[in-house]
Amino acid sequence: MTLQARLVVERPRFRLDLGLAVDAGEVVALLGPNGAGKTTALRALAGLVALTGGHIDLDGTPLHTLPTEDRPIGMVFQDYLLFPHLSALDNVAFGPRCHGASKSDARATAASWLRRVGLAEHSGSKPRRLSGGQAQRVALARALAAGPRLLLLDEPLAALDAHTRLQVRSELRRHLAEFDGATVLVTHDPLEAMVLADRLVVIESGTVVQQGTPAEVARRPRTDYVARLVGLNLHRGTADGRKVTVGDVLFNVAEDLRGPVFLAFSPAAVALYRSRPDGTPRNLWEATIEGIERHGDNVRIHLDGSIAVAADVTPAAVADLDLTPGQRIWAAVKATETHAYPA
Amino acid sequence: MFRRLSRWTVAVPLTLALAAGLSGCGGDDSGGASGAASGGSGKTLTVFAAASLTESFTELGRTFESAHPGTKVRFNFGSSATLAQQITQGAPADVFAAASPATMKTVTDASLATAPATFVRNRLEIAVPADNPAKVDDLRDLADSKVKVALCAEQVPCGAAAAKALDAAGLKVEPVTLEQDVKATLTKVELGEVDAALVYRTDVLAAGGKVKGIGFPEADKAINDYPIAALSKAPAADLARQFVQLVLSAQGKSVMAKAGFDVP
Amino acid sequence: MLTPRPGSSSGSAGSKGSAGRGRARRDSGPAGRVPWVLVVPALVALVFLVAPLAGLLVRAPWSTLATRLAEPQVLTALRLSLVTATLATVLCLLLGVPLAWVLARVDFPGRRLVRALVTVPLVLPPVVGGVALLLVLGRRGLVGQWLDSAFGITLPFTTTGVVLAEAFVAMPFLVISVEGALRAADLRFEEAAATLGASRWTVFHRVTLPLIAPGVVAGAVLCWARALGEFGATITFAGNFPGRTQTMPLAVYLALETEPEAAIVLSLVLLAVSILVLASLRDRWVTSP
Known part of the structure; x- marks a missing residue:
């Protein structure tokens, strides 16, 4: 393990208590809603926020006793914070200079980093002359140029427009793959987290609510927040063999489980009927339409009733079924499209 | 800071104000009231x-007020040259008492006063700190380069008088400073920053025990005459005449003599 | 011409990058109607400030100007004024910038009191400031007598004394201006520098100082102008001796005693030089606040 940390930061009406372990070469994304404490955790790792408890160990040596400037870190800030009075080259050379490199060595290092991020021809430009994407790449080069062991990224793509973000994201992914230290990335964008990170750590209200590989988290959300992020309906129920009871609705599932479980299924797996379909009473319940909204190419129907569920249907289906808010309707989900796992 | 025109932060605005003819009152506390005098109440x-x-005129002012019940005497004390400037620029004054004939001449030349009378004479003394650290006891000691001397600038009456006295004695004195007025010169002695001043x-008497005065014969060559005149455009002409009579x-x-002036 | 300019570029040192956009916004903005409630007092203020200057120019003795200017005392006083005001500004920068930094960045008990004390020279009549300096640094002053006995240094009546008096009166302008700039500056740039390994000192001189440079320059300009016009503290603490301590304002004051016309000439010279210097500095360094 490269980074081993327990971060405790107590403030009035807020407490962050977070365990974090990151391997060399691994990219961990801290994901969570606004105010969950992601940025505080990142700043605590950098030493910009004092720990009130816990510890930070990097490669076996304690970091939490060191001031920020003595920690072997590199940080990319949300709005980059490139020094406006220095050229791109001098921004990147800043770290090496602070670590004792001579002016010419620092500039040589900086020039090679600017080449790596494809900005060699902009080395003389002041930050205000750079586009958002260019500034982001300079910020990354600056963070990496001093050879940190721990790279911290705070919402690195949030300040970019959608088109630039796509391009910069794939470049960032490549640079992160080449970086052999530990990387901690903070984001509220699940897609960004999944594309960039090897592992997700989901934080809510200052604590870790779920962690795992992007695939695990996407498949088995454990909180409503994560479920919303990955776009699944999530319910707590009780399993008895291949049957799961959620409220007064009974589901058939593929997994053989007992006791409290999560049941997840995609909104697209929900089928709607004007009248009660024939056949098995399982996986079927009556609901009221709460709201109807556009969702990509489809229409998302919010259902209330025994269980609250989102259903995605085609616009054609909406017309066929003549769906309107307040209407009573039957909802069903195929057993093969549900996924149950222990709570 | 009663006595001078003003010690504002910068001398420039002062000059500006004068040049623009805005010098009704020079920013001096007592001068500020002069506008009221032009009201013509006669009071x-x-x-x-x-x-x-x-000190002496403040006392005479009180005497005058008690002799003329209901009358208020307002003073604008300052450097004679500045006061003369203010008067020629139209400041509403009734009486002008100057520390030198030259400054009075500015006013009489402008036909703003006639027949000034010399009411007192002032003579120079060597002022030394109470403990007289440089052991000064006559004018010749001031020429010693180890003795720090403050003089008034030659542009102001006490400086002109000092130059005359030193000339008469045939002495060359290298002062450390040429102060802008006599009170400032005296302050330097009071604080012990200089060993002696002329x-x-x-002023030596007014400073009480903080400085010691040493008379010297050459002071006779540099006696300063103080002329006084009621101004011809005085808003309160009668009172002005009566005040001049009181002074004379x-x-x-006796009030003037008590303050240390030579009375003719 | 009289179009008001809302939202001119902010004074924040950290937001230089937005200057270009700010200008574009201004130019393309709708030509707002002139609010007379503001313009009329503005014109009155302008006249009020400029009319005395006009008076000075009108009354200046133009015919004898050249000969008066050629007098060696004028040049001596002017040179002394420029040299001492510049040295005082340097002294204020060396001491005032760190003081502003401490006031803006170090949380210590009594900081509000200290900040109030820093502004004392602003409200103190300069003559009183001069006396206060004498009481501390004078030959018999609290510190001065020790300087005299230990090192043989006496400060009153010396050019050094002029510089000290000017610095005393002018330093608050610098401190207030720089502290304001420090407070407005984005602290996160300093954090970013720290994450790159910069020590506190490196952060200060390579990041903080360049970021607040406009504020420092503005403060230095004010400080210099104030020092150049300094009269009361200078004449009280340093006295008046041509070539040594007689600066232009002192020369103006004394000229006024006997030769008002000479005083006007000296004032004009002082004004011309200061306007020249300030205008060139502002254009070069200080974006309109």
């Missing part, structure tokens, strides 16, 4: 007087 007398007259005897009276002379 306020405005006296522009040299700074060295502050100031008026009245036996009662006035």
Whole structure:
């Protein structure tokens, strides 16, 4: 393990208590809603926020006793914070200079980093002359140029427009793959987290609510927040063999489980009927339409009733079924499209 | 800071104000009231007087007020040259008492006063700190380069008088500073920043025990005449004449003598 | 011409990058109607400030100007004024910038009191400031007598004394201006520098100082102008001696005693030089606040 940390930061009406372990070469994304404490955790790792408890160990040596400037870190800030009075080259050379490199060595290092991020021809430009994407790449080069062991990224793509973000994201992914230290990335964008990170750590209200590989988290959300992020309906129920009871609705599932479980299924797996379909009473319940909204190419129907569920249907289906808010309707989900796992 | 025109932060705005003819009152506390005198009630007398007259004239003002019930005497004490400037620029003054004939001449040349009378003379003394650290006891000691001397600038009356006295004695004195007025010169002695200064005897007396005055014969060559005149455009002409009479009276002379002036 | 300019570029040192956009916004903005409630007092203020200057120019003795200017005392006083005001500004920068930094960045008990004390020279009549300096640094002053006995240094009546008096009166302008700039500056740039390994000192001189440079320059300009016009503290603490301690304002004051016309000439010279210097500095360094 490269980074081993327990971060405790107590403030009035807020407490962050977070365990974090990151391997060399691994990219961990801290994901969570606004105010969950992601940025505080990142700043605590950098030493910009004092720990009130816990510890930070990097490669076996304690970091939490060191001031920020003595920690072997590199940080990319949300709005980059490139020094406006220095050229791109001098921004990147800043770290090496602070670590004792001579002016010419620092500039040589900086020039090679600017080449790596494809900005060699902009080395003389002041930050205000750079586009958002260019500034982001300079910020990354600056963070990496001093050879940190721990790279911290705070919402690195949030300040970019959608088109630039796509391009910069794939470049960032490549640079992160080449970086052999530990990387901690903070984001509220699940897609960004999944594309960039090897592992997700989901934080809510200052604590870790779920962690795992992007695939695990996407498949088995454990909180409503994560479920919303990955776009699944999530319910707590009780399993008895291949049957799961959620409220007064009974589901058939593929997994053989007992006791409290999560049941997840995609909104697209929900089928709607004007009248009660024939056949098995399982996986079927009556609901009221709460709201109807556009969702990509489809229409998302919010259902209330025994269980609250989102259903995605085609616009054609909406017309066929003549769906309107307040209407009573039957909802069903195929057993093969549900996924149950222990709570 | 009663006695001078003003010690504002910058001298420039002062000059500007004068040049633009805005000098009704020079920013001095007492001068600020002079506007009221022009009201013509006849109950306020405005006296522009040299700074060295502050103590004696304040006392005479009280005497005058009690002799003329209901009358208010307002003073504008300052450097004589500045006061003369203010008067020629139209400041509403009734009486002008100057510390030198030259400054009075500015006013008489402008036909703003006639027949000034010399009411007192002031003579120079060597002022030394009470403990007299440089052991000064006559004018010759001031020429010693180890003795720090403050003089008034030659542009102001006490400086001109000092130059005359030193000339008469055939002495060359290298002062550390040429102060802008006699009170500032005296302050340097009071604080012990200089070992000696040439100031008026009245100022030495006014400073009480903090400085010691040493008379010297050459002071006779540099006696300063103080002329006084009622101004021809005086808003309160009668009161002005009466005040000048008071100053020249036996009662006035005794007050002036008590303050250390030579009374003719 | 009289179009008001809302939202001119902010004074924040950290937001230089937005200057270009700010200008574009201004130019393309709708030509707002002139609010007379503001313009009329503005014109009155302008006249009030400029009319005395006009008076000075009108009354200046133009015919004898050249000969008066050629007098050696004028040049001596002017040179002394420029040299001492510049040295005082340097002294204020060396001491005032760190003081502003401490006031803006170090949380210590009594900081509000200290900040109030820093502004004392602003409200103190300069003559009183001069006396206060004498009481501390004078030959018999609290510190001065020790300087005299230990090192043989006396400060009153010396050019050094002029510089000290000017610095005393002018330093608050610098401190207030720089502290304001420090407070407005984005602290996160300093954090970013720290994450790159910069020590506190490196952060200060390579990041903080360049970021607040406009504020420092503005403060230095004010400080210099104030020092150049300094009269009361200078004449009280340093006295008046041509070539040594007689600066232009002192020369103006004394000229006024006997030769008002000479005083006007000296004032004009002082004004011309200061306007020249300030205008060139502002254009070069200080974006309109």
